[in-house]
Amino acid sequence: MRASAVELRNLTKTFGELVAVDDVNAVAVPGQVTALLGPNGAGKTTTLRMLLGLVAPTSGTATFDGQRYDELVDPVRRVGALLEASGCHPGRTALAHLRILATAARLPRRAPEQVLEEAELEGDARRRVGDYSLGMRQRLGLAAAMLGDPSVVILDEPTNGLDPPGVRWLRGYVRRLADEGRTVLLSSHVLSEVELTADHVLVLSRGRLVRSARLDELRAEAGNCSRARTPEPERLGAVLDAAGHAYRRTEGELVVDAAPERVGELAAAHGIVLHALAGSGGLERAFFRIIGQSDAAAQPAEVRP
């Protein structure tokens, strides 16, 4: 398989006052999983949509071996994409949905059945998509992306809606795609996912590419970091502030830039109940630090949507 490299050059998109993507330069190469990492609103989806010709860049280019998406001959056979908002008519069956795509793209008649099998949906092929769970829809989206057996695969938040076994399955699937020599570019705000699948990480924050590094580089730079779950996040936050440890609140958790031993001691000293406390991988910390630095740097010129 000869896969194309994806190249973003000075890619910029503004929506009115808001700079959604700001002068991004990056490359994703064949045989690797490249992860576009960043919090919500960092510009990941807009970047991928510009790459796929759905959103017009304000300036700069996004290309596959030098060709824009709309210049590709038979794009579905070169590039497969799963996008967040790419939907299905709920009244259609999965098979009908894929047949429509295969018909329009002049793909072999058997292609829909094949990709449904790979996505482990063959048993539900004739059910209406409206009856699918979120996870099944995500698998169907993935099946649709693979319909033309593309050498470049672009996945926007592919783990959305998947249950833990689904996430594990996806991880193996994505890894295999890269091992087959395909170029895989995926976006995520879930660090733990990227940590286990990506070779290369592009960190986006407020539309800017703030870091491009191999995953092992980032891991080496990072030390310990922990995740704490508490019914009193405000109090724990105040204690961490006082002790000078940076932290970030996610859904129901605090991600702290300190070893779990330290967080546990602080919580105990102040009588704060912890429901869970665990050491967390290095990437979380590195990511957190990168985002934090770029946020601090961006403060004066901050533009809010």
Added chain:
Amino acid sequence: MRPLVHAEMLKLRTTRSTGWLLLATLATEALMVAFSIPKRGAQEVMVPLDDPGLMAATIGTGLLISQVLVTVFGVMAFTQEYRYGTITSTYLIEPRRPRILLAKLVAATLVSAVVVVATLVLVVPSSIILITSRDGDVTLGVQFWQVMGVGFVVLAASAAIGVALGAVVRHQIAAVVGVLVWMTAVEHVVIPALPALGRWMPGGATLSVLQQSTSNGLDGDLLPPAGGGLVLLAYAAMAITLALVVTPKRDVV
């Protein structure tokens, strides 16, 4: 282009709303036939039972009802895709967006022809049976054949206008409700009240090209049939041009 058109036809065939809307339209037309063929000697009707123009008037009314359907089908070609997010995969398969617009226009035209045939298959025999059972004369004159032939053009133009409108408006509910209100309320009020304006509206143009002025009590108020046809085609051309200009520039987010 053929695969794209084929895919568009598949999209219509694989959603239930297509069939239901067609059925509802044909049911409305059956009612229309039942109520619009007058009884023998009935007073105060636009077209009496023995009028040679009765068949032409009846299929004309049937086609006017079907015109609403094909326009809505046309509108849904794009708005449905925006509503369910399938527009993304459609543009991923064919990023040259004017080709998608063209495929949808061709598909909508083909569908409009199917709808015209379905309308005629329902309306013509049922009208003939009803007129005969009331001892009326069934006249299939020049006007009848003209209305029938022109019906294909009128509905194709309406479907195309629908497709182009949907491409521009994108919001399904706004577009469908807007079209329905326009076609079934606004024009119905404006055309008889202000014929000088109404005759230039798509609905006024349709009435003239389908030769429905008498049956709608608008004798002398409308453009000549050929003029109406040109006005309708001009609307279609303008709508398609607007869609061609707007569609490629828009971001699909």
